[in-house]
Amino acid sequence: MKEINNIWQFFENLNEYVYATDIGAPEINVQSLKVDKKQVKIGDSVKVSIRITDETEIKHVFMFY
Numbered sequence: 001m002k003e004i005n006n007i008w009q010f011f012e013n014l015n016e017y018v019y020a021t022d023i024g025a026p027e028i029n030v031q032s033l034k035v036d037k038k039q040v041k042i043g044d045s046v047k048v049s050i051r052i053t054d055e056t057e058i059k060h061v062f063m064f065y
Helices: 007-012
Strands: 027-035 048-053
Touching: none
Parallel strands: none
Antiparallel strands: 027 048
């Protein structure tokens, strides 16, 4: 498996990373969503966490905030 340096590289090579069929959707516990800051400035880091479970392994999660 190749090292992924950015999100676009992942999507460009998506066929290389799909190995098995997962027919069940992951369970996303929205109530577990946590954001560690209410206000940020450009350059600040924000920690976002959420509990997601699936019948198979979860390797990547993409979030847009």
